Amino acid sequence: MTRLEQLLQEVRTALGGDFIATDVVGMDGISIAGGSINPDFDSTESAARFAMVMKLAAQVSNKIGIGAVDDLLVTTDKTFILTRFLGDGTYYWGLAVSRNAVLGAVRVLMNEYADQLWEAIPR
């Protein structure tokens, strides 16, 4: 198991039953680590679609002059989907959890692991 996969496994363990999917994704929309435990949540498709969303979020933020994007949180009736850029913005990290998850704790967890994930990306 690579360091990156190990870190994602730690995140998954910390989230317990609320975990749905997580991926570290290049801005080309290809995931380099992660996956989904829910067969109804296609991690590969999610990685590609949210790469487009993150690119547009960066453009939107730039056009309205509110600085660089930290993260994006999407709430649906079933899930929280959190995405944030890693390092220099060439990758993003996506995490989907159930609506039962404690959102504050999930955000703290992402803050805690974001830099470590960036460091663990093979170069």
Added chain:
Amino acid sequence: MSVQGNLEDITVADLIQQNCQARKTARLVVRTGDKEATLFFAEGHVAHAALGDLQGEEVVYEVLEWTRGQFELEPGIAAPLTTIQRPWTGLLLEGARRIDEKRYPPSNEASELEPLTHSEVKEMEIDGILKEAADQVNGFLAASVVGMDGIALSQFTRSKKVDIESVDAQMTLLIKLVSTSLDKLGAGVIEDVLLTTESAYVLAHFLENHEFYLIIVADHRNANLGNMRLISRLLTERVAKAMPK
């Protein structure tokens, strides 16, 4: 199979809303006295309307005034042409405005006691709710109620740094892409989208009908995210109730 009924039981506005929200393809024939109008629904829009030689939006506005008569809805019949571009919500709002205007014609002499139209009262109510957001959200910069065409129904801003019209238009683009992505992923029905940046939180919370959303922009340094999400949810419910029907 066609559905028939009386306008005393269901209004033309309700028929338009139901068919557009359900994204049905259908033909609606409405009759009152010796007049007969035909409306066509397609992909969540009123695509075409005709009444004698008259075609397009004006037909919809006239039919919205009919309170007596019969209707017949025939599913699966496509519009022969497209004469209407305006979203159905815009048609209903404009129709309501015209009905109000006829009911309370503007006086030639300006008077402070001139009665407000129903739409004006509703707009003032929404303006008031946005001002409340300014008082209740820490670090508040701006707020608006925006349609999915990116155009605001109401706006309120406290900061010249925020170009709220640009925020409305750009966030609508983002929300549409997120919404499409969620549909494809089967990840549920979107409730809100929060964009966190170096200097701001931009929170967009959908109204129940998903045709409009409430957007609040707050200063990242001074805002409290929990407070912002809570206030946004509460105010969204009130905006939904205050929306002109």
